Amino acid sequence: MIAPADIKKTVKLNILRQDTPDTHPYWQQFEVPCTPSSNVTSLLRSISANPVTAEGAQVAPPAYEASCLEEVCGSCTMLINGKVRQACSTLVRKIQSGHPDEPITIEPLTKFPVIRDLVVDRSRMFENLKRIKAWIPIDSSYNLGPGPKITPEEQQTMYPLSRCMTCGSCLEACPQFTRDNNFLGAQIFSIARYYNMHPNGKTEKDARMEVLMGEGGITDCGNAQNCVKVCPKEIPLTESIGIIGRAATVYSIKKFFSK
Amino acid sequence: MAQKRVIVVGGGLAGLSTSMKLSEEGVAVDLFSLVPVKRSHSVCAQGGINACNDVARQQGYSEWEHFDETVFGGDFLAHQPPVLEMARMAPAIIDLLDRMGVPFSRTPEGNRDLRLFGGSLYKRTFYAGATTGQQLLYALDEQVRHHEVQGHVTKYEFWEFLAPVLDDNGRCVGIVAQDLRTMQIRSFRADAVVMATGGNGLIFGQSTMSIICTGSGTARCYQAGARLGNPEFVQVHPTAIPGEDKCRLMSESARGEGGRLWVPKKRQDSRHPNDIPEQERDYFLERLYPKYKNIVPRDIATREIFYICEQGYGIGGGQMVYLDLTEKATGIPYDVLKRKLGGILEIYEKFVGVDPLLEPMKIYPAVHYSMGGLWVDFAKDEKTGGLRKADPRNQMTNITGLYAAGEADYQYHGANRLGANSLLSCIFTGLFMAPGIKKFIESQPPVAEQAQTIYDAAVAGQQAVQSRLLNSKGTDNPYVMHRELGKAMSDNVTIIRSNAKLRQTLSLIESLKDRYQNNLGLPDSGLWNNQSLGFARACWDMILLGEAVTSAALAREESRGSHFKIPDELVDRHDLPLDKRALQRDDEHWLKSTLVSYVDGKATLSYEPVDVSLVAPRARNYGKVTAPATNAASAETAGAAV
Ligand SMILES: Cc1cc2nc3c(=O)[nH]c(=O)nc-3n(C[C@H](O)[C@H](O)[C@H](O)COP(=O)(O)OP(=O)(O)OC[C@H]3O[C@@H](n4cnc5c(N)ncnc54)[C@H](O)[C@@H]3O)c2cc1C
Ligand code: SF4
Ligand code: FES
Secondary structure (H helix, E strand, O other): OOOOOOOOEEEEEEEEEOOOOOOOOEEEEEEEEEOOOOEHHHHHHHHHHOOEOOOOOEOOOOOOOOOOOOOOOOOOEEEEOOEEEEHHHOEHHHHHOOOOOOOEEEEOOOOOOEEEOOEEOOHHHHHHHHHOOOOOOOOOOOOOOOOOOOOHHHHHHHHHHOOOOOOOHHHHHOOOOOOOOOOOOHHHHHHHHHHHHOOOHHHHHHHHHHHHOOOOOHHHOOOOOHHHHHOOOOOOHHHHHHHHHHHHHHHHHHHHHOO | OOOOEEEEEOOOHHHHHHHHHHHHOOOEEEEEEOOOHHHOHHHHOOOOEEOOOHHHHHOOOOHHHHHHHHHHHOOOOOOHHHHHHHHHHHHHHHHHHHHOOOOOOEOOOOOEOEEOOOOOOOOOEEOOOOOHHHHHHHHHHHHHHHHHHOOOEEEEEOEEEEEEEEOOOOOEEEEEEEEOOOOOEEEEEOOEEEEOOOOOHHHHOOOOOOOOOOOHHHHHHHHOOOOEEOOOOEEEEEEEEOOOOOOEEOOOHHHHOOOEEEEEOOOOOOOOHHHOOHHHEEOHHHHHOOOOHHHOOHHHHHHHHHHHHHOOOOHHHOOOEEEEOOHHHHOOOHHHHHHHHHHHHHHHHHHHOOOOOOOOEEEEEEEEEEOOEEOOOOOEOOOOOOEOOOOOOOOEOOOOOEEEOHHHEOOOOOOOOOOOOHHHHHHHHHHHHHHHHHHHHHHOOOHHHOOHHHHHHHHHHHHHHHHHHHOOEOOEOHHHHHHHHHHHHHHHOOOOEOHHHHHHHHHHHHHHHHHHHHHEEOOOOOOOOOHHHHHHHHHHHHHHHHHHHHHHHHHOOOOEOOEOEOOHHHOOOOOOOHHHHOOOOOHHHHOEEEEEEEEOOEEEEEEEEOOOOOOOOOOOOOOOOOOOOOOHHHHOOOOOOO
16 A cells, blocks of 8 residues: 655666557657566556657557466566566566666567557467366266365475466467467476376376377477476476376377277 | 356356356356456465365364354454355365365375464365465366356457446346457347456555456446445455555465564664564564464454554554564474465565565555445345345345346455455355356346347447547546546545545545546547557546445444544544544444445445344454553554454
């Protein structure tokens, strides 16, 4: 309810804008007030309140996605100074340290179609969740007693995997994932591992493996290992990729012998 | 004949559980959300979800105790039958979530672990690390995705609900909504509509809520004739990181797991907190509430923090106190707390840049939860004391066919919500109401037979609003107006309320209304993914909700739960403890729910009695003591209501 008494200064932002999916992108510069606790979403919010460019032109405020402002919903993922980040948890003082007067560049993710400005269409990630049956099948929501017992060790392996917030950072950083192919990417491999681990999630494991071994599946992973470096939730993505890779080998042998 | 359909607006825990249960019951669902449902605000919830459990049961706890704590915690303003039903269903909800694969934290033996939470002396809170809401939301999201794949649910994500459509008899028969990308406005038919649109923290500027929590869904139903219940009850959570864009919550679980609140005994002590020795710290909640200690309910903890800061004991004399999770204060090893609270520790570390297990956190209260919301009905079961199953009245607003669930309704938390009861009430309402909705739609003529004209008229109405907004060429930017509203609401309508300040706020709201209607300037007049337009529309909604909250607070001449009123002349009597300044709880005159209707462009109040048929209201002070002074502040008893 109270804002810390911060000293005001300003910061320059170069934003890559695009009015519609099929028009050309262009750069615009803004100069906005900034305090030691400002993050990139608060800068974007200030532009909305006063959408005037550094040259003094009145423009429509840049469109962007944000919701939780605490790096748990995944909405605000974008490129900040060329790196994929969440705008809400990117503190200006941190990225500016050492070169406080340089403008900050902000661009939309490049691996997903732009809707407008910094808003991109990430529906591919959600569609892929459907493809790999990312759920635990239950009979109904009636009271049928507790679920299976899970050891603390299993829980501690599964819990980090289930913190994936579908932000797309891992896909943005992946050289294999492009706009025009159908590579599934680290997010999906890791989620699949999660469901394959669960005692009841396992029942769909074979169906999941079919998708993971199909086109755009695990064999297309080039092992660049960029994903794990950029995942804001520090999900052990390369470990998941390894596990899914081995599961794929086992599954194909099993399939071969059951022919 | 076309299959009957239900529209669910909102895909947080309440909307998803409703959708899941309706699908299971064979009802087709159209699910609307501003954001992909997986990004709904419920994802932020941290601490846990309450339910009676085997361990607590063997210690003397029961569903009845859970019910009793909830109505007591809510200072007796909640109708009792719905709360009892919720407490009874809670253990089954945990089992269901467990079956759906929620990675609940485990004990060494593999059982679901429990933690302590506010307002209870029993461990009855289940949790998944410190990201319980995220885990619950994802589990429900997956179930609904499964239904989606099977064709039971159709999702409309990045769609905004604009208004309910009512037929000539006043029954809700659909909605008008807008595609946030193409900006297309269209109507959708539905045999019933459920509002699960969450809370309205944004009317206070900064809160712990997500920035999409404007209350627009509620406000639009209010403008269409739905009543609000108890809007003046707004929870201010004791422990958040103050921030200019958002106040980031430090969950009550921090205290449930051993975290302690303190201030230096010496005013304006400038030492680093780690250098202040034990005997020079005032663990004020432990001193004042020896039984509940740091886990007194939120309204009380919040007022004690406010008071101790008012007395000059805040950090550096300002408005902040320490929340201490260091091993020195808690006696709990670093690794244990890291495992149990990782999710929130990361937030502190990311935004403040300090490891809170090595250095006490600096926190202050922040607006957190809307106890009030859309008024909804319930059908009491005289035999069980709870609710009648599958009764169409459960959760229906005063508009026939329009339902509300989750934080958007007003029904479960009275004047103050207990921690970890919201995730429960969201999921409970969704699951419990669905069979009643099914029964309702079966009893009604299908909306497929409604004349198209009412839908066309509703769309035309919204198009007119939109073109007025797009063509507004004034100088008041909606984001700036929102800041003004937020500041006034936050300064005057939160922890401490006085009539003078409330009146002042209402007159500001009057002027904001006027400026909105006559001098609004929209910075974007385009028709493609125009975010300013949506925000401008929500800005009006927030102004109206601000008015409802403030008017109801002004009228209520007592203190109860989060509503704490001090007569104007006593506001600045800092020599008196807070509860000596404030009005007392007044059951004779004010044990009643506030109902607010939107009549002639204004909030209009009426009241109805509270169902207290199960337990009689009793004094609520959580064993507060007037302990011998350990410093100047402690000589006085601060905060609690009677
Ligand atoms: C930081 C934080 C931590 C919390 N921790 C806990 C906890 O540990 N335990 C607990 O019990 N409670 C906790 N709470 C409270 C709890 O999280 C919320 O009360 C609960 O999640 C609300 O869920 P909901 O389904 O009602 O609404 P939300 O999750 O807010 O969902 C609202 C939905 O409505 C949609 N919507 C809104 N307006 C519109 C519109 N106009 N058109 C279309 N769609 C719309 C949104 O897109 C969203 O899908 C916490 C709250 C906060 C802020
Ligand atoms: S795995 Fe990590 S980077 Fe990839 S989508 Fe999930 S949270 Fe984002
Ligand atoms: S706004 Fe949710 S991750 Fe940034």
